[in-house]
Amino acid sequence: MTSQKTLAGPGHQPAKPDRSNGPDTPGSSDGLQAGLKNRHLSMIAIGGVIGAGLFVGSGAGIAAAGPAILLSYALVGLMVVFVMRMLGEMAAARPSSGSFSAYADQALGRWAGFSIGWLYWFFWVVVLAVEATAGAKILEGWVPGVPQWAWALIVMVVLTATNLVSVGSYGEFEFWFAGIKVVAIGAFVVVGMLAVFGLLPGSDNPGSGLAHLTDTGGFFPNGPGAILTGVLMVVFSFMGSEIVTLAAGESENPQRAVQKATNSVIWRIAVFYLGSIFVVLTLLPWNDPSILKEGSYVAALNSIGIPHAGQVMDVIVLTAVLSCLNSGLYTASRMAFSLGGRGDAPKAFARTNKRGVPQAAILSSVVFGFVAVFFNYQWPDTVFQFLLNSSGAVALFVWLVICFTQLRMRGIILREQPEKLVVRMWLFPYLTWATIAMISFVLVYMLTDDSGREQVLLSLLVAAVVVGISLIREVRNRKKRTAVETPSNT
Numbered sequence: 001m002t003s004q005k006t007l008a009g010p011g012h013q014p015a016k017p018d019r020s021n022g023p024d025t026p027g028s029s030d031g032l033q034a035g036l037k038n039r040h041l042s043m044i045a046i047g048g049v050i051g052a053g054l055f056v057g058s059g060a061g062i063a064a065a066g067p068a069i070l071l072s073y074a075l076v077g078l079m080v081v082f083v084m085r086m087l088g089e090m091a092a093a094r095p096s097s098g099s100f101s102a103y104a105d106q107a108l109g110r111w112a113g114f115s116i117g118w119l120y121w122f123f124w125v126v127v128l129a130v131e132a133t134a135g136a137k138i139l140e141g142w143v144p145g146v147p148q149w150a151w152a153l154i155v156m157v158v159l160t161a162t163n164l165v166s167v168g169s170y171g172e173f174e175f176w177f178a179g180i181k182v183v184a185i186g187a188f189v190v191v192g193m194l195a196v197f198g199l200l201p202g203s204d205n206p207g208s209g210l211a212h213l214t215d216t217g218g219f220f221p222n223g224p225g226a227i228l229t230g231v232l233m234v235v236f237s238f239m240g241s242e243i244v245t246l247a248a249g250e251s252e253n254p255q256r257a258v259q260k261a262t263n264s265v266i267w268r269i270a271v272f273y274l275g276s277i278f279v280v281l282t283l284l285p286w287n288d289p290s291i292l293k294e295g296s297y298v299a300a301l302n303s304i305g306i307p308h309a310g311q312v313m314d315v316i317v318l319t320a321v322l323s324c325l326n327s328g329l330y331t332a333s334r335m336a337f338s339l340g341g342r343g344d345a346p347k348a349f350a351r352t353n354k355r356g357v358p359q360a361a362i363l364s365s366v367v368f369g370f371v372a373v374f375f376n377y378q379w380p381d382t383v384f385q386f387l388l389n390s391s392g393a394v395a396l397f398v399w400l401v402i403c404f405t406q407l408r409m410r411g412i413i414l415r416e417q418p419e420k421l422v423v424r425m426w427l428f429p430y431l432t433w434a435t436i437a438m439i440s441f442v443l444v445y446m447l448t449d450d451s452g453r454e455q456v457l458l459s460l461l462v463a464a465v466v467v468g469i470s471l472i473r474e475v476r477n478r479k480k481r482t483a484v485e486t487p488s489n490t
Contacts, residue, residue: 032097032167032337032356036251040171045244045261047178047323050185050272053237055317056134058277059296065230066221066286067213072230073277075438077269080238082435083399086406086425088262091245093413093420095254098338099245100402105342107408108401114344114470116401117335119463123239123394124332125365126387128325129372132156135321138314152373159326160366163333166355167250170330177323184316185272188297192279195304204305205283216285228445232452235442238273239395241265242402243327246334250356255422262423329365336361344470390462392455393446396439397463403436 036044061069087100096102098117105113136151143151162169194200198207213219220226244261248254280300284291290299294310301309337358340349348360375384407429413421425432446452 032250032352032358034250034252035166035168035356036171036247037168038251038253038257040168040175041244041247041251041257042260043175043178043182044171044247044327045257045264046268047174047181050178050181050320053234054273054276055297055313055320056295057233057237058280059291059299061230061233062277062280062286062296063292064222064233065226066217067219067281068222068224068227069230069234069286070274070277070281071227072234073273075227076231076235076238077273079399079435079438080241080269081265082425082431083402084241084262084265085423086432086435087242087245087402088258088423089421089425090406090409090413091248092255092258092262092423093409093417095245095249095258096338097246097249097334098342099242099249099335100398100405101335102338102342103409104401104405107405107412110344110474111467111470112401112405113342114339114473115463115467116398117339117344118466119391119394120398121332121335121339121365122462123391123398124328124335125368126372126391127328128156128332128365128369129376129384130388131321131325131328132369132373133376135318135325138318138321141314149373149377155322155325156366156369156373159322159329160362162326163329163362164357164359166357167330170326171247173326174323174330177319177326180319181316181323182272184319185276188301189271189275189279191304191306192276192283192300196279196282200304202305205303208282210282212282212285216287221286229449231442232446232449236392236395238269240324240327242398243331246331249334255420259423329362329369332365332369333358333362336365386458389455390458393443393459394463396443397459400436400439403432403439407432 058069061072065072090103091099094103098105098113101113101117101120103113104116132152132155133148135155136148139151139155140146140148159173162173191200195203195205195207197209198205200207208215222229245258248257248261251257276297280291280296283300283303288299290302293299294302295313297316298309298313301312306312336345336349337352338350339345340347340351340358340361346360349358349364351358351360353359372384372387375387406425410421410425410428443456446456
């Protein structure tokens with residue numbers, strides 16, 4: 001097993017964090033209220049793994065890998081299942097608004113918690129701009145009289161107000177947003193499978209069964225190597241699975257919520273990702289031009305004969321966009337709140353109002369989100385593209401940090417609170433190391449891909465800057481402590 005010095009650095013003692021009364025100290029009161037109900041958390045867990053990327057970006061993956069894209073989704077899904085199991089182990093034992101950032105702080109060192117926390121916050125702030133713009137485009141198509149920037153502003157203001165009211169209002173909005181996504185995909189899978197086997201009355205689809213999986217160039221039309229290309233194209237549509245572990249800290253029974261979310265992640269990925277993509281690939285040949293032109297789901301619905309498929313999908317995509325925006329704002333603000341409580345962000349971020357809402361953390365995240373939206377309209381191909389690329393690989397960095405943290409946290413939990421280890425990573429530590437190898441391989445493979453290379457290098461650059469800042473802060477804090485502890489000679 002890896003030693004403490006290998007992962008945490010010489011002299012670090014992760015079992016005793018420097019802060020005794022911060023928001024992420026087990027058993028302390030952090031000011032947040034347990035306003036999320038079980039049904040809220042259940043739907044956040046189910047819907048959190050379904051992003052707009054599944055609806056919008058799957059067509060490009062199908063075009064690149066053909067039917068073999070199913071294996072790409074399966075590989076990434078397996079990776080996410082393992083990562084969520086590791087995160088679930090830690091979150092069930094120590095529920096925290098900072099989730100993996102707080103655990104990294106305890107297990108790997110202050111630098112790790114600071115760095116991954118700010119990188120994650122940065123990722124979601126950029127996502128706010130992406131989703132606000134995507135939603136504005138759909139709304140502008142429905143109401144052309146209102147300019148796109150105005151729709152983006154309206155969407156951001158409404159969801160900001162929702163998050164400022166109470167955590168319960170966030171949960172209620174997310175419950176319905178996620179519910180619509182879940183029902184829509186579930187109906188799509190059921191109706192699609194009936195059409196695949198010719199059992200859907202009045203369907204325009206010939207009911208080819210599983211023939212389309214192999215009748216156009218075989219299952220690997222672009223070669224087995226295309227599976228890895230597909231992995232790069234689908235990996236980021238899985239980001240968001242970890243949100244439920246942050247939200248669990250504001251529920252009445254965090255441990256139970258984390259257990260349920262962790263145990264259900266397998267069927268969620270199997271049904272919503274693999275199931276829906278399988279339906280698309282069996283309804284249409286993988287190289288059908290409509291998949292890229294109209295989008296994979298719209299093309300599949302049109303092949304069945306569903307009227308107004310494009311408009312139906314626009315409603316579903318808008319719901320997914322608003323859900324992602326809502327959760328992104330919540331996630332960014334809670335990470336900022338946690339960083340503030342640990343002394344890694346302004347102290348104001350860690351304060352809550354009388355409704356238990358971290359108002360300063362929410363508003364600061366929104367401000368940066370608005371700035372990113374402005375960059376998207378003013379300099380879409382330069383400044384905003386840099387923001388996109390420099391946050392592109394953060395998801396993989398987060399998953400890597402979760403893996404390394406869990407390697408250390410298992411021992412800490414067993415020493416300090418063995419009774420809290422109610423969720424365990426399978427085949428520890430072998431599967432943890434295997435997951436680390438899988439994620440590292442994806443990062444290295446991205447360097448061989450033209451679009452992926454820029455994302456990895458720019459994300460590494462931003463990560464290096466953040467880690468550098470954290471290490472400088474550590475040195476300064478150490479000098480201050482030394483100066484206080486050393487008696488004066490005068």
